[in-house]
Amino acid sequence: MAISVGDKLPETTFLIFDENGPQEVPLGPKLKGRKVVIFGLPGAFTRGCSATHLPSFMRTREAFAEKGVDEVICIAVNDPFAMTAWGQHTGATEAGITMLADSAGDFTKAIGLEFSAPVVGLYNRCQRFALLAEDGVVKVLNLEEEAGACKLTVGEELLEKI
Numbered sequence: 705m706a707i708s709v710g711d712k713l714p715e716t717t718f719l720i721f722d723e724n725g726p727q728e729v730p731l732g733p734k735l736k737g738r739k740v741v742i743f744g745l746p747g748a749f750t751r752g753c754s755a756t757h758l759p760s761f762m763r764t765r766e767a768f769a770e771k772g773v774d775e776v777i778c779i780a781v782n783d784p785f786a787m788t789a790w791g792q793h794t795g796a797t798e799a800g801i802t803m804l805a806d807s808a809g810d811f812t813k814a815i816g817l818e819f820s821a822p823v824v825g826l827y828n829r830c831q832r833f834a835l836l837a838e839d840g841v842v843k844v845l846n847l848e849e850e851a852g853a854c855k856l857t858v859g860e861e862l863l864e865k866i
Contacts, residue, residue, distance in 0.1 A: 706816035706847065713840050718804035719784040726784050731811070735840035738774040740760065741827035743857060744817065744832040746826055748782045750789035756854045758841060762799040764859035771866055773836070777802045781809045781829045806830065817847075834862040
């Protein structure tokens with residue numbers, strides 16, 4: 705069952721790759737007492753994610769901050785090396801987007817948004833979503849209704865709802 709408004713986000717750990725190598729990032733402390741936007745997508749360097757989804761949050765990062773959002777986090781079922789490289793390549797990291805790897809897909813599974821599209825080589829990936837959480841509780845949630853689309857989960861759509 706997919707996550708919905710009013711649900712508490714699951715305690716899970718993501719990975720990043722920094723100057724000290726791979727590091728674990730527990731989600732709980734990032735959420736406690738904070739307003740956080742999290743958006744999930746099928747994968748780093750994929751066409752729609754690179755051309756539409758990620759850039760929409762880069763464009764709206766400052767507007768989210770003006771609405772009191774403490775952090776904007778991008779997650780994908782990828783390794784931390786790919787997420788770090790993608791964030792650097794696109795300028796997302798410089799724009800203030802936190803790039804977190806859900807390497808084993810634990811978060812994606814826990815929120816009920818796992819999917820596979822074997823025809824394009826995607827297995828156990830994350831469906832497109834965008835949410836606002838306050839103190840770990842989902843306040844606004846946008847899910848894509850159409851496979852392959854990136855309309856309802858872009859930064860501008862979420863920004864409009866908060």
